[in-house]
Amino acid sequence: MTTPDLAYLLGRAQLVEARVRELVALRRADDPAPDDPFRGLYVSEETVTRLLAAEQPVDQSSDREARAALEADADAVEAGGRPLRLRRLARMAGLSEVDVELLMIALLPDLDSRFERLYGYLNDDVSRRRASVGLALQLAGESAMTATARARLEPSRPLIRRGLIVVEEPDRPFLTRGLRVPDRVSAHLLGDDAPAAGLAGLIDEVAPYRAPVADQLGRALAAGVRLVHLREQVVGTGSAVAVAALTAAGMGSLTLDLRRLAGASAAEAATLAELAIREALLLGAGLVADPVEALAEAGQEPLRRLTETDLPVLLIGSTTWDPQWSNESPLLAEAPVLGGRDRLVLWERELGEHDPALDPASLAVHLALGPGQVQKAVRAAEASARMNGGPVSAEDLRRGVRAQNAAGLERLARRIEPEVTWDDLVLAPTVLRGLKEVAARARHRDTVLTDWRMRRGGGRGHGVTALFAGDSGTGKTMSAEVIASDLGLDLYTVNLATVVDKYIGETEKNLERIFAEAGGVNAVLFFDEADAIFGKRSDVRDAHDRYANIESAYLLQRLETFDGLAVLATNLRANIDEAFTRRLDAILDFPEPTEELRRSLWQRCLAPPLPLADDIDYDFLAASFDFAGGSIRSASTSAAYLAAAEGVPVGMRQLVAAVEQEYRKLGRLVLEREFGRYFSMIA
Structure with a gap:
């Protein structure tokens, strides 16, 4: 079925064909040597006759009348609300009527292969099967001797500048250069909207x-x-x-x-x-x-x-x-900064057909995603659900959100996909309450800072920054991972070895790259041993002190403009500059665990599917060994390796041996009074 676009295009082509027929007839009438024996090197008279006879002759009415009727029909189609492709292209590209004629003349060999040989005949060169500049101007009724007509095919004019026609063979004289319409333009005029191959990926x-x-x-x-x-x-x-x-x-x-x-x-x-x-x-x-x-x-x-x-x-x-x-x-x-209400509307619109139990207010509203990213996150969640063979779940949605993160930050920090939850934390109640407050800040920051406008002026960002201070192994890293898990984010641990540089100014550049990438990623940025770069400024005694202070001053400014979620961890809180602490949203001290917490930690680390013997004395382990959570986890893992090597369940013998190894790692003396009745189990 012929569409209105194709009907109009073919109508314009028939108008050009009538002029081609007229010009061929004139050439044949004026041919001085119709019996030339070398005529076979180009299109012969008989071939021309056969080509012209392949189609029924067009109506013999004048070109002006035929065009008026064609344009009247096109006006009626567009009045009905359907713009025609050729006309729309002419309007968008600013083409004159002569430009459209030249475009149609150059297009004909791509619409009908007969015109290859007809143009070869009119060019008097069988090898040149496209309209030349001179032939195109002649068919368009323009004189090749006028600058105005020739200018239509100059690089600065719409046909060439817009890439609608390509003038080939630039070394030839201007009038004998060939004209070609790019395949993408031909395909579009025929109804194909597939983009050019070079653009498809963009x-x-x-x-x-x-x-x-x-x-x-x-x-x-x-x-x-x-x-x-x-x-x-x-x-x-x-x-x-x-x-x-x-x-x-x-x-x-x-x-x-x-x-x-x-x-x-x-x-x-x-x-x-x-x-x-x-x-x-x-x-x-x-x-x-x-x-x-x-x-x-x-x-x-x-x-x-x-x-x-x-x-x-x-x-x-x-x-x-x-x-x-x-x-x-x-x-x-x-562009507008989306608040919590704005994002909630977006998520509800995209999740409208899914399980009503999916609550975007708790799962995703707090995430810094634009409208397009929300749509893509839901599509990615749907794909994940299809793989699992069920409806879209909260975990599918979290995967979809993570899929929107750019990979640039992974080149600067180590990505950790959280696997722990609040139930895995064994901390003092005050610390646990502080961690939940940090998560709440991150979850509701758009509501407070954007909808309620509680942070105005000063160019301050909408980020959340917290400091975790405490001895090694007290749960700082795990806590950051739990917050990331609760918010449905990834955790990125910054490797200070890739940040700190001995050359002046390079550390700031490395940090700027990290902050810039993290600002566009929904993730928790974790700086371990943060006192190495967030340390106190000192009196300037030499150039080293001066540049160290400049580095700290840069970090102070950058933290204020950061829009993400950052956690700084340090074993030495006293070394952190006081100016940093003022800019932090939360400071949490992680104390050494009490005996009660140590017992819970031992029980948490020594749990199924780990095979356990019946002789494990949790009360003794908690009371006798003053360990932080990291050391308890390390000792439990060592005991599991010892049991696996012996092919037996984990019992007190393996645990006592593992504790003895942990003592030596920490540089502590192995005293009989601390090991009590289990001292004899030490090899």
Whole structure:
């Protein structure tokens, strides 16, 4: 069935064909040597006759009348609310009527192979089967001797600048250069909307997010604004708002994920920018590019090409606009910062068809995800549920959320997927209460800081920062893991060996990379042995002191602007600078466990499926050995290895031997009075 788009395209092609027939007839009438024996080197008279006879002759009415009737039918189709592809392309690209004629003339060999040989005949060269510049101008009724007509095919004019026609063989004289329509343009005009192969990996599907700023931008775009820079704080929010703005302006949208340009050269990025502009033209859409910083890294040329176009272009970024990016001045706008209520609406909309028991208010509202990321997280959760053969569960949803995290932070810190919960913690009640308060801060920070506006001015971030202080093995790392598990986040442990650098300024650069990556990732950032980089500032006695103080001052400022969740752990709280402690949301001291807690720790570590003997004396272990939780876990593990080697369950003999090993590791004396009646079990 012929669609209105195809009917109009073929109608325009038939108008060109009538002119081709007329020109062929004129050439044949004026041919001085119709019996030339070398005519076989090009298309013969008989072949031309056969080609022209392959189709029924078109109506002999004048070209003007036929075109008027065709355009009247096209007007009626578009009045019914269906824009025709060729007409829409002409409007979007700013093509004149002559430009459209030249496009159709160049397109004919891609629509009907007969025109290859007909053009070869008219070019008087059987090997040149596309319209030349001179032939195209002649068929369009334009004189090749006028600068205006020739200028239509110059690089600065829409046909060439937009990539709708390619002028080949630049070494030939201008009038004999061939004209080719790229395959993507031909395919689009015939009804195919599959993007060009080079662009397929960059195009992203983004659902619109209707916000007041989207309506404002929509009005600006409808009024003729063509370049917008939208600054976002949460990844994905800006692009969703940009798509909504284009929708409000009555336009479609083509969204590019520029993060996938990583490693592309300036030339490659510039080519992709040209392809994106052409694709947006073909689709009658505005262009959304996110993030603009990724394109800026490839050089100025790709950005210049993207910003100096007549198409609506909305650039998304996390930094302020750099005037060096373009000669054009954009309309500057800020993407909204989503509060708890906003995210709850998003999650409820996406989870509407799933188990009502899934409570987004407790599972995911606190996560810094943009509208598009929420949608993708739910899709990823659905895929996880299909693998498990059941409905979407809370764990599936957590996996979906983690799947939205970028991998950049894994190059700078060690990722830990939490496996422990609140039930696994054995801590003093005051410490446990403090940990739950930290988790509550992270869960409700958007409600308090955004909806209730409890933190105003000063450029402060929305992050939560806590200090865990206590001796080694008292549960600081495990507590951070439990908080991450409770919030449905991953835990990233920062390796200080990759951060601290002996060269001046390098430590700050390494920390900035970590904070920048962590700001866009839903995770808990854990700094162990934090006093190494968050230590006290000192009096300046030499250059080393001066630069050490600069490093601390940078960290003080960076913590205030951090938007994530960070936990600092130290064995020496006294070494932490007081200026840091003022900026911390919570400080928790982890004391050595009491005898009662040590008994619970031994019982927790020595539990099934570990095979246990009947002679384990938990009261003795808790009362006699003043261990922190880490040492108890280490001794239990050593005892399990000893039992596995002997092929017996874990009993007091293995536990006493493991404790003796732990004493030696800690540099403590093995005294008979501490081991009591079990001292004889030590080998």
